[in-house]
Amino acid sequence: MESAEAAGFFRITRWVIDAMAWRERLGFAGGDHDTNSDMVAEAFEAAGAYVMGRRMADGGEVPWGEEPPFRAPVFVVTHRPRQTLVRNGGTSFTYVTDGLASAIERARAAANGKNVAIAGGGTLVRQALAAGLLDELDLHVAPVVLGTGMRLLDTGPDIGEFEAIELTPIRVVPTPPVTHLRYTVNGRAPLGSDDRGGGTRP
Amino acid sequence: MESAEAAGFFRITRWVIDAMAWRERLGFAGGDHDTNSDMVAEAFEAAGAYVMGRRMADGGEVPWGEEPPFRAPVFVVTHRPRQTLVRNGGTSFTYVTDGLASAIERARAAANGKNVAIAGGGTLVRQALAAGLLDELDLHVAPVVLGTGMRLLDTGPDIGEFEAIELTPIRVVPTPPVTHLRYTVNGRAPLGSDDRGGGTRP
Numbered sequence: 402m403e404s405a406e407a408a409g410f411f412r413i414t415r416w417v418i419d420a421m422a423w424r425e426r427l428g429f430a431g432g433d434h435d436t437n438s439d440m441v442a443e444a445f446e447a448a449g450a451y452v453m454g455r456r457m458a459d460g461g462e463v464p465w466g467e468e469p470p471f472r473a474p475v476f477v478v479t480h481r482p483r484q485t486l487v488r489n490g491g492t493s494f495t496y497v498t499d500g501l502a503s504a505i506e507r508a509r510a511a512a513n514g515k516n517v518a519i520a521g522g523g524t525l526v527r528q529a530l531a532a533g534l535l536d537e538l539d540l541h542v543a544p545v546v547l548g549t550g551m552r553l554l555d556t557g558p559d560i561g562e563f564e565a566i567e568l569t570p571i572r573v574v575p576t577p578p579v580t581h582l583r584y585t586v587n588g589r590a591p592l593g594s595d596d597r598g599g600g601t602r603p
Numbered sequence: 604m605e606s607a608e609a610a611g612f613f614r615i616t617r618w619v620i621d622a623m624a625w626r627e628r629l630g631f632a633g634g635d636h637d638t639n640s641d642m643v644a645e646a647f648e649a650a651g652a653y654v655m656g657r658r659m660a661d662g663g664e665v666p667w668g669e670e671p672p673f674r675a676p677v678f679v680v681t682h683r684p685r686q687t688l689v690r691n692g693g694t695s696f697t698y699v700t701d702g703l704a705s706a707i708e709r710a711r712a713a714a715n716g717k718n719v720a721i722a723g724g725g726t727l728v729r730q731a732l733a734a735g736l737l738d739e740l741d742l743h744v745a746p747v748v749l750g751t752g753m754r755l756l757d758t759g760p761d762i763g764e765f766e767a768i769e770l771t772p773i774r775v776v777p778t779p780p781v782t783h784l785r786y787t788v789n790g791r792a793p794l795g796s797d798d799r800g801g802g803t804r805p
Contacts, residue, residue: 548762560750
C-alpha cells in the first residue's frame with residue numbers, strides 16, 4: 402500500500418480501529434463501547450464465512466497476526482494458487498482460483514447457515530454486485546474527503562450504460578464518526594426515457 | 604449531455620422530479636407531497652442566491668423555461684462571457700468570469716442574508732470545498748449503482764495526498780427513494796501515521 406493511500410485508509414477506518422469490539426478480536430485493550438462497536442460486533446456475529454480479494458488478504462496477513470479477527474473460514478479470490486493458511490481461533494484462509502461465484506459457493510457451504518460476508522476490497526464488491534451475487538450492501542460513510550485513493554465500485558465495465566443496479570435502503574445508523582447505510586439489492590433495471598419523469602429536467 | 608449520462612442523471616434526480624415542491628416551481632401539477640418534497644422546499648427557501656457551473660446553467664436553459672424554479676439571482680461561473688439573462692419570477696443568470704470566489708461574493712451580496720447555494724455541478728462543488736468556500740455540504744444519495752457518468756468530487760488535483768477535508772455529519776433524513784446527508788465542513792487536516800490508531804490495521 403502506498404503511504405498516502407495507507408494514510409487515507411486509516412482515516413476512513415478509524416471508527417473500526419477505535420471500536421472495542423474490533424480491538425477485542427485483535428487482543429487489544431480499550432476502545433469505545435458505543436454504537437459503532439455494536440455495528441462491528443453485529444457484523445462479526447452475522448458472518449459464518451468471509452470472501453475477500455487477494456490484495457486485502459495479503460495486506461492483512463501480518464497485522465492480523467496468528468489469531469485474525471474473523472474466527473471463521475475466509476475464501477480468498479485470486480489468480481495465484483496458495484496453500485490454505487490455518488490460523489488460531491477458527492480463522493482459515495483458503496485460496497480460490499476459479500472465481501468469485503465459486504468462492505461464494507464454498508463460503509456458503511462453510512457458513513453454517515449464517516451470512517457470507519464479502520469483506521472487500523471494492524473491486525470484489527462491485528464484481529459481486531454486478532454479477533447479482535450480493536443480497537445486501539453495507540456502506541460505512543466516513544465524514545472526510547480525500548484527494549487520492551481507490552474509489553468504491555470504481556472498477557469494471559460490468560454495468561451497462563443504459564442499465565442500473567437498483568437498491569432499497571433498509572437501515573440508516575447515524576453516528577458522529579461514520580454513517581452506516583444498509584441496502585438490499587433489487588437487481589438490474591433498464592435506464593430509459595421514462596426517467597424524464599414529468600417531462601422536464603431539474 | 605450524452606444520452607446514457609442523461610438517463611443516469613434522470614434516475615438519480617427522480618426524487619426531485621417527483622416532488623410536489625419542485626413541480627410547483629416549474630408550474631407542473633401533481634407530485635408527491637412528502638418528506639422529499641419538504642426537503643426541496645426547504646432548500647429553495649433557505650437560498651437567497653445560487654452559484655452554478657456553466658454546463659449546468661446551459662443544460663437547464665431550455666427545460667427551466669421562461670420562469671426558472673430558482674426565483675433568485677443565479678451566478679454562473681464561466682470562462683465565456685455572456686450578457687445577464689433576466690427571467691420571470693425573480694430568477695436572473697449573471698455570468699461571472701473572474702472565478703468561483705468572486706461568484707460567491709456576488710451571490711452573498713445578493714442573497715439578502717439568506718444562504719448562497721452552490722447548485723452544482725460536482726466540479727464546482729469540489730472546487731468550493733477544496734478552496735474552503737463551503738460551510739455545509741448536502742448529499743442526496745439515490746439507491747442505485749450506475750455503470751457510467753460523472754462522479755461527485757471527481758475532478759481537480761486540489762486536495763493533497765497527505766491531507767483530508769474533514770466534515771461533521773449534522774443531519775440524516777432517510778427516505779425510500781433517497782437518503783439526505785448534511786455535513787458541516789471543518790476544513791483541511793493532515794493525514795498521518797497517527798491514523799494507525801491502535802497500531803494495527805483492519
